[in-house]
Amino acid sequence: METLTGKAHKIDVCPWQCVFLIDNFARRLLHDPVRLFKPYVKPGMTALDIGCGGGFTTLGIAALTGKEGRVISTDLQQQMLDMVRKKAEKRKVGTPITYHRCSPSGIGLNEKVDFALAFWMAHEVPDLASFLQEVYNLLNPGGVFLIAEPAIHVSAQAFAETIEQAEKTGFTVKERPRVAISHAVVLAR
Numbered sequence: 184m185e186t187l188t189g190k191a192h193k194i195d196v197c198p199w200q201c202v203f204l205i206d207n208f209a210r211r212l213l214h215d216p217v218r219l220f221k222p223y224v225k226p227g228m229t230a231l232d233i234g235c236g237g238g239f240t241t242l243g244i245a246a247l248t249g250k251e252g253r254v255i256s257t258d259l260q261q262q263m264l265d266m267v268r269k270k271a272e273k274r275k276v277g278t279p280i281t282y283h284r285c286s287p288s289g290i291g292l293n294e295k296v297d298f299a300l301a302f303w304m305a306h307e308v309p310d311l312a313s314f315l316q317e318v319y320n321l322l323n324p325g326g327v328f329l330i331a332e333p334a335i336h337v338s339a340q341a342f343a344e345t346i347e348q349a350e351k352t353g354f355t356v357k358e359r360p361r362v363a364i365s366h367a368v369v370l371a372r
Contacts, residue, residue, distance in 0.1 A: 242267075258284065
């Protein structure tokens with residue numbers, strides 16, 4: 184794990200050099216982003232991919248939002264954002280994608296989104312309550328937030344505590360989709 188520091192936070196994150204472990208052919212088969220996100224992402228939406236890593240989720244979301252939509256791809260590590268940009272350019276993705284480097288203390292955006300995603304990254308957040316509040320504030324009314332955490336790394340109890348904290352923030356549980364080797368929840372604002 185790589186340690187990044189912010190104003191008041193020290194946080195361990197998956198280093199960009201290990202992105203092949205989380206963004207590869209097998210992972211895209213296991214977690215096909217178009218299949219996973221199609222029930223929640225529609226053409227023309229604005230979507231936020233928090234902790235985008237190497238970009239397999241960003242590009243899948245972009246396929247769903249289409250040219251009329253927009254994706255904001257965020258990560259702590261500039262190298263991850265650079266990888267996503269190169270993949271999007273190579274694949275000639277028609278959807279506008281904004282690349283935003285967040286900080287350990289927050290996402291740092293002000294615009295509203297219709298869909299937010301935290302795929303296998305919420306366990307790396309140093310202040311879960313603040314993170315959930317920030318995402319809640321970024322969502323349009325009726326917007327949804329999908330959180331998926333790796334079951335091999337995050338216990339069922341820890342995930343239940345994440346959901347409990349989300350409900351304290353104001354989210355309601357919309358559904359519990361099945362995501363391979365993961366705990367997952369879709370939260371509605």
